[in-house]
Amino acid sequence: xxxxxxxxxxxxxxxxxxxxxxxxxxxxxxxxxxxxxxxxxxxxxxxxxxxxxxxxxxxxxxxxxxxxxxxxxxxxxxxxxxxxxxxxxxxxxxxxxxxxxxxxxxxxxxxxxxxxxxxxxxxxxxxxxxxxxxxxxxxxxxxxxxxxxxxxxxxxxxxxxxxxxxxxxxxxxxxxxxxxxxxxxxxxxxxxxxxxxxxxxxxxxxxxxxxxxxxxxxxxxxxxxxxxxxxxxxxxxxxxxxxxxxxxxxxxxxxxxxxxxxxxxxxxxxxxxxxxxxxxxxxxxxxxxxxxxxxxxxxxxxxxxxxxxxxxxxxxxxxxxxxxxxxxxxxxxxxxxxxxxxxxxxxxxxxxxxxxxxxxxxxxxxxxx
Amino acid sequence: xxxxxxxxxxxxxxxxxxxxxxxxxxxxxxxxxxxxxxxxxxxxxxxxxxxxxxxxxxxxxxxxxxxxxxxxxxxxxxxxxxxxxxxxxxxxxxxxxxxxxxxxxxxxxxxxxxxxxxxxxxxxxxxxxxxxxxxxxxxxxxxxxxxxxxxxxxxxxxxxxxxxxxxxxxxxxxxxxxxxxxxxxxxxxxxxxxxxxxxxxxxxxxxxxxxxxxxxxxxxxxxxxxxxxxxxxxxxxxxxxxxxxxxxxxxxxxxxxxxxxxxxxxxxxxxxxxxxxxxxxxxxxxxxxxxxxxxxxxxxxxxxxxxxxxxxxxxxxxxxxxxxxxxxxxxxxxxxxxxxxxxxxxxxxxxxxxxxxxxxxxxxxxxxxxxxxxxxxxxxxxxxx
Numbered sequence: 001x002x003x004x005x006x007x008x009x010x011x012x013x014x015x016x017x018x019x020x021x022x023x024x025x026x027x028x029x030x031x032x033x034x035x036x037x038x039x040x041x042x043x044x045x046x047x048x049x050x051x052x053x054x055x056x057x058x059x060x061x062x063x064x065x066x067x068x069x070x071x072x073x074x075x076x077x078x079x080x081x082x083x084x085x086x087x088x089x090x091x092x093x094x095x096x097x098x099x100x101x102x103x104x105x106x107x108x109x110x111x112x113x114x115x116x117x118x119x120x121x122x123x124x125x126x127x128x129x130x131x132x133x134x135x136x137x138x139x140x141x142x143x144x145x146x147x148x149x150x151x152x153x154x155x156x157x158x159x160x161x162x163x164x165x166x167x168x169x170x171x172x173x174x175x176x177x178x179x180x181x182x183x184x185x186x187x188x189x190x191x192x193x194x195x196x197x198x199x200x201x202x203x204x205x206x207x208x209x210x211x212x213x214x215x216x217x218x219x220x221x222x223x224x225x226x227x228x229x230x231x232x233x234x235x236x237x238x239x240x241x242x243x244x245x246x247x248x249x250x251x252x253x254x255x256x257x258x259x260x261x262x263x264x265x266x267x268x269x270x271x272x273x274x275x276x277x278x279x280x281x282x283x284x285x286x287x288x289x290x291x292x293x294x295x296x297x298x299x300x301x302x303x304x305x306x307x308x309x310x311x312x313x314x315x316x317x318x319x320x321x322x323x324x325x326x327x328x329x330x331x332x333x334x335x336x337x338x339x340x341x342x343x344x345x346x347x348x349x350x351x352x353x354x355x356x357x358x359x360x361x362x363x364x365x366x367x368x369x
Numbered sequence: 370x371x372x373x374x375x376x377x378x379x380x381x382x383x384x385x386x387x388x389x390x391x392x393x394x395x396x397x398x399x400x401x402x403x404x405x406x407x408x409x410x411x412x413x414x415x416x417x418x419x420x421x422x423x424x425x426x427x428x429x430x431x432x433x434x435x436x437x438x439x440x441x442x443x444x445x446x447x448x449x450x451x452x453x454x455x456x457x458x459x460x461x462x463x464x465x466x467x468x469x470x471x472x473x474x475x476x477x478x479x480x481x482x483x484x485x486x487x488x489x490x491x492x493x494x495x496x497x498x499x500x501x502x503x504x505x506x507x508x509x510x511x512x513x514x515x516x517x518x519x520x521x522x523x524x525x526x527x528x529x530x531x532x533x534x535x536x537x538x539x540x541x542x543x544x545x546x547x548x549x550x551x552x553x554x555x556x557x558x559x560x561x562x563x564x565x566x567x568x569x570x571x572x573x574x575x576x577x578x579x580x581x582x583x584x585x586x587x588x589x590x591x592x593x594x595x596x597x598x599x600x601x602x603x604x605x606x607x608x609x610x611x612x613x614x615x616x617x618x619x620x621x622x623x624x625x626x627x628x629x630x631x632x633x634x635x636x637x638x639x640x641x642x643x644x645x646x647x648x649x650x651x652x653x654x655x656x657x658x659x660x661x662x663x664x665x666x667x668x669x670x671x672x673x674x675x676x677x678x679x680x681x682x683x684x685x686x687x688x689x690x691x692x693x694x695x696x697x698x699x700x701x702x703x704x705x706x707x708x709x710x711x712x713x714x715x716x717x718x719x720x721x722x723x724x725x726x727x728x729x730x731x732x733x734x735x736x737x738x739x740x741x742x743x744x745x746x747x748x749x750x751x752x753x754x
Contacts, residue, residue, distance in 0.1 A: 073702040081659040082649040086431050090699040093427045104554040126553050197657055355552040369538045
């Protein structure tokens with residue numbers, strides 16, 4: 001009995017393998033003229049309506065701009081760790097020469113060193129290697145501006161913000177959102193609910209629900225899907241999105257969003273790579289180079305608010321205003337950044353944008369998740 | 370015309386070969402129809418799928434990366450399900466194995482110079498972590514008759530939260546806290562070289578990299594097979610699975626057995642967790658987008674069920690499903706939906722379990738006239754045992 005079970009599984013396997021092997025060996029692969037092969041690895045679905053979609057749009061832009069000179073593909077829903085490494089290995093074996101990783105924790109220096117001929121670019125990280133570059137956009141500026149729209153739309157001054165992970169990237173965006181809201185609505189508070197996931201529509205909706213139940217009358221988010229917006233629409237609560245223009249998910253509630261325009265940077269780097277002139281660097285785009293933008297406004301943003309946001313956007317562009325300029329106080333009222341001091345991107349430890357692990361005054365929630 | 374199922378008195382040997390092969394072929398046919406309906410060419414898809422899983426250069430190395438954890442979680446499920454002890458918690462037990470195993474690896478890696486000692490320590494710690502976590506459900510089952518299905522399932526979520534907490538929300542022993550990068554994004558502390566598990570390269574297909582964990586899984590399968598087919602312990606467990614009363618009468622200590630088998634199942638999943646750290650991640654992976662997203666513990670149940678809880682068949686099925694998953698990962702992209710392999714895997718399971726019926730029962734088609742003479746049909750079959 002037992003032996004026959006083993007035999008059966010063995011035979012089943014052998015049968016299928018033989019069948020497919022037969023068909024596999026029959027299929028020849030035709031070789032084409034070689035375009036430059038570019039791959040994008042996404043942490044969520046390519047059509048998530050947020051983060052991953054923005055990157056996917058960037059890849060489409062690369063394909064459209066460079067045409068037949070490049071061949072692009074993407075991998076979606078890839079887990080960091082072993083599966084990511086597996087994905088890279090299979091892409092490399094398929095001849096991909098440039099790989100874009102779109103979530104921190106995907107690339108490691110060790111992995112980059114394993115494929116010295118492949119060029120890696122990773123969004124949001126800080127690890128640099130001869131063949132690994134890092135890039136991101138100064139979204140804190142645009143999140144700040146979107147926070148201004150949120151503050152202006154609030155009657156009670158109680159805002160809710162759906163957040164993914166208690167890491168500096170998300171913390172600085174929550175802080176920027178709060179600072180923006182406090183500019184248009186003095187004394188405004190921003191309550192946080194952590195989802196512990198970049199992309200989890202069900203959790204995001206629940207978080208939005210609980211924030212509204214706790215009294216928030218405007219919602220914002222630093223998660224990847226528009227689920228909070230869909231809930232906001234059903235509850236008639238104004239909503240600020242993130243990453244992509246998702247106004248179609250909540251046409252009435254939509255205020256605006258900080259969005260990324262990854263495409264031009266991806267084209268620029270791909271061109272450099274094709275010409276053999278690519279160099280590893282840490283790139284931090286901004287409003288000025290079109291890397292970060294404010295999405296078109298929804299119906300709930302008044303002309304006065306639009307004018308105010310426009311004036312601040314101008315000041316940010318010409319450098320006469322920067323939201324992370326001291327004095328900045330943390331939740332407990334402790335002075336963290338002295339008057340007149342501007343926070344830097346990478347230097348300053350926990351008082352840098354990439355190291356920030358504390359929440360500004362008026363944010364309700366824990367920076368530890 | 371009437372169709373009835375009659376229990377077979379004896380099962381011809383060829384049936385247990387023809388039926389599963391037929392089931393898998395049937396699954397591929399059904400999935401093929403589904404693919405056709407969604408505008409995908411099934412034949413070329415299958416060809417690509419198997420190429421990517423087993424034949425093209427480097428594919429077997431990739432397949433082993435997925436097959437190794439599936440072998441452990443599959444064996445964990447097989448060990449418990451054999452006794453009809455439904456441990457759904459291999460997922461959480463694997464996390465615990467990873468937590469304990471990486472703690473041992475981090476500690477031993479920086480205190481001893483012997484790689485063998487560090488790795489052995491990690492395996493023992495992984496066993497301890499997985500078994501301890503499983504024994505929570507085991508104790509509740511043995512002493513309070515609480516359903517192990519519920520407790521082990523729910524403990525998966527608890528284990529996942531602990532895993533995330535250790536890396537993302539605390540400055541634990543496992544977390545990398547030195548350096549600026551560590552403040553930017555939370556990661557686990559890197560395992561010292563001494564504690565990283567070795568690999569062997571087979572000189573085929575451009576070098577097939579065999580992780581140490583895969584070999585451990587084979588050893589575990591052999592032990593499990595010996596245990597269930599050659600020892601009193603295994604015999605008692607199987608009797609208990611078939612009939613608790615019979616087991617009691619024959620002197621099997623039920624509580625002790627439940628604890629032992631639950632612990633065994635958890636221990637195997639725990640080695641899987643240690644292997645994740647030692648073989649692949651080289652650090653505790655607390656990211657909910659990492660280990661926790663892959664659901665190896667749940668797929669392990671599918672693996673064990675397809676293998677009918679036979680340890681060696683479990684290894685084979687883990688290899689096959691690992692290959693399919695790896696292929697799905699390799700092929701997904703603009704022209705190949707990411708969910709396709711999951712659909713295929715589901716259909717295979719469905720067909721395999723459905724066709725199991727044909728091994729145990731005979732299908733009889735009665736013509737109207739002849740129907741009168743035949744005996745009353747056997748009652749509808751219960752779940753295959």
